[in-house]
Amino acid sequence: MAIFRMALTVLKALVKRPATRKYPFQPAREFPGTRGSIRVDIAKCVFCGICSKKCPAGAIAVNKDARSWEIDRMRCISCGYCVDVCPKKCLAQDTAYAPCAYSKEKDTFKSA
Amino acid sequence: MAKRTIIPFGPQHPVLPEPIHLDLVVEDEKVVEAVPSIGFIHRGLERLVEKKDFVDFVYVAERICGICSFIHGMTYCIAIEEIMKIEVPQRAQFLRVIWSELSRIHSHLLWLGLMADAFGFESLFMHSWRLREKILDIIEETTGGRVIFGSAKIGGVRRDIPADTLARIVKQLKGLEKEIKEITDVFLKDPSVLHRLGGVGVLTKQQAYDLGTVGPTLRASGWAVDMRQTGYAAYKQTDFAPVVETAGDSYSRCAVRISELFQSIGLIEQAAAKMPDGPLDIKVTGTPDGEFFARTEQPRGEVIYYAKADGSRFLQRLRVRTPTFANIPALVQMLQGCELADVPVLILTIDPCVSCTER
Numbered sequence: 001m002a003i004f005r006m007a008l009t010v011l012k013a014l015v016k017r018p019a020t021r022k023y024p025f026q027p028a029r030e031f032p033g034t035r036g037s038i039r040v041d042i043a044k045c046v047f048c049g050i051c052s053k054k055c056p057a058g059a060i061a062v063n064k065d066a067r068s069w070e071i072d073r074m075r076c077i078s079c080g081y082c083v084d085v086c087p088k089k090c091l092a093q094d095t096a097y098a099p100c101a102y103s104k105e106k107d108t109f110k111s112a
Numbered sequence: 113m114a115k116r117t118i119i120p121f122g123p124q125h126p127v128l129p130e131p132i133h134l135d136l137v138v139e140d141e142k143v144v145e146a147v148p149s150i151g152f153i154h155r156g157l158e159r160l161v162e163k164k165d166f167v168d169f170v171y172v173a174e175r176i177c178g179i180c181s182f183i184h185g186m187t188y189c190i191a192i193e194e195i196m197k198i199e200v201p202q203r204a205q206f207l208r209v210i211w212s213e214l215s216r217i218h219s220h221l222l223w224l225g226l227m228a229d230a231f232g233f234e235s236l237f238m239h240s241w242r243l244r245e246k247i248l249d250i251i252e253e254t255t256g257g258r259v260i261f262g263s264a265k266i267g268g269v270r271r272d273i274p275a276d277t278l279a280r281i282v283k284q285l286k287g288l289e290k291e292i293k294e295i296t297d298v299f300l301k302d303p304s305v306l307h308r309l310g311g312v313g314v315l316t317k318q319q320a321y322d323l324g325t326v327g328p329t330l331r332a333s334g335w336a337v338d339m340r341q342t343g344y345a346a347y348k349q350t351d352f353a354p355v356v357e358t359a360g361d362s363y364s365r366c367a368v369r370i371s372e373l374f375q376s377i378g379l380i381e382q383a384a385a386k387m388p389d390g391p392l393d394i395k396v397t398g399t400p401d402g403e404f405f406a407r408t409e410q411p412r413g414e415v416i417y418y419a420k421a422d423g424s425r426f427l428q429r430l431r432v433r434t435p436t437f438a439n440i441p442a443l444v445q446m447l448q449g450c451e452l453a454d455v456p457v458l459i460l461t462i463d464p465c466v467s468c469t470e471r
Contacts (some may be wrong), residue, residue: 006302
């Protein structure tokens with residue numbers, strides 16, 4: 001009977017394990033290549049500002065005089081273009097996404 | 113004659129997460145006319161091209177749509193590559209085919225779920241999306257993003273799929289094929305689904321042609337038109353025929369998309385089997401000068417990218433004609449004479465993506 005076509009699928013799903021995961025209690029699924037949040041090794045940074053010029057979302061601000069590197073995590077779209085263009089390879093991309101936040105603050109990194 | 117009333121539909125409506133507004137002129141329960149209005153989420157991305165370097169704009173082009181993102185990025189790349197006469201390496205061409213087809217599978221499964229939700233079959237909706245999640249896992253594993261692939265770039269692709277991963281993906285898709293068949297059989301054979309879709313919103317072959325319909329909506333009305341046949345990327349080295357249905361109703365539009373799911377799995381298998389070794393991209397030097405129309409097939413139909421460059425780092429003009437925009441006249445035609453309760457189903461049968469339509 002055609003009307004019971006779905007019933008079989010539903011019954012099978014009833015005895016199977018849930019397809020979803022209990023996210024905050026269980027970690028979200030990640031892959032080695034997942035594009036997550038951007039990490040900077042500020043000691044290696046030469047403050048050339050290429051990442052900030054190339055960033056499609058305008059999330060990165062670099063100040064050569066103050067020797068500071070700033071990222072707005074809320075604007076970042078995790079495309080990984082800054083990681084590709086960085087000449088010193090001081091940028092890297094984590095597999096985890098940026099954590100949730102209560103306020104729109106920028107992450108500032110300063111080099112001595 | 114019954115009294116005419118205007119019922120507003122959208123821009124906020126439970127069936128559609130995206131804003132499109134329709135003024136439905138109804139007589140009793142029958143829709144006699146539908147007046148669409150769009151433009152609620154215009155973001156001006158085409159204008160942004162004048163301020164972004166043409167190489168960097170790929171990332172913006174990809175974000176025009178959240179579902180067929182890869183094909184948007186790829187079509188932009190094809191337009192620029194054709195202007196600059198760049199020969200893209202073969203391996204990159206095949207990878208583009210694989211990612212295009214993966215995005216087609218995920219888009220069609222998403223659509224099947226939304227469709228089931230529109231006619232009130234909640235468990236079918238959940239099961240369609242359960243399968244889509246497995247495709248999203250494959251996409252995330254190979255490109256790093258769930259729906260924004262970020263793997264297209266001018267001159268090639270950004271990432272590679274190693275041979276062993278590719279073999280595993282093909283095996284995985286083979287297994288998924290059975291599960292997809294189980295779910296799609298419900299769409300094609302369940303009497304309650306047939307009752308909601310059969311004979312609803314008929315678009316005749318002539319109407320489909322006259323209104324400039326594209327994609328599965330056009331193919332469901334009997335036209336074998338598929339932009340993949342033009343042979344962009346590596347499609348000329350694959351073997352496939354467009355899926356065609358002739359009835360032109362909602363059921364055929366559903367059937368076309370379901371057959372395309374299996375066709376896409378077949379295309380990925382073909383591409384994986386023929387995948388050559390070699391470089392992923394070539395270095396892009398110089399600036400584009402000229403103009404080009406790039407046409408590719410998205411899950412929703414044909415997308416056109418027109419790019420005009422004058423030899424500087426910034427394009428002069430970029431114009432995107434998205435499939436949903438081309439299908440809105442067909443939608444208005446379908447809505448005339450339908451029951452008010454069928455309106456959400458009919459709107460969904462063209463698979464509207466309002467974000468790309470308005471950019």
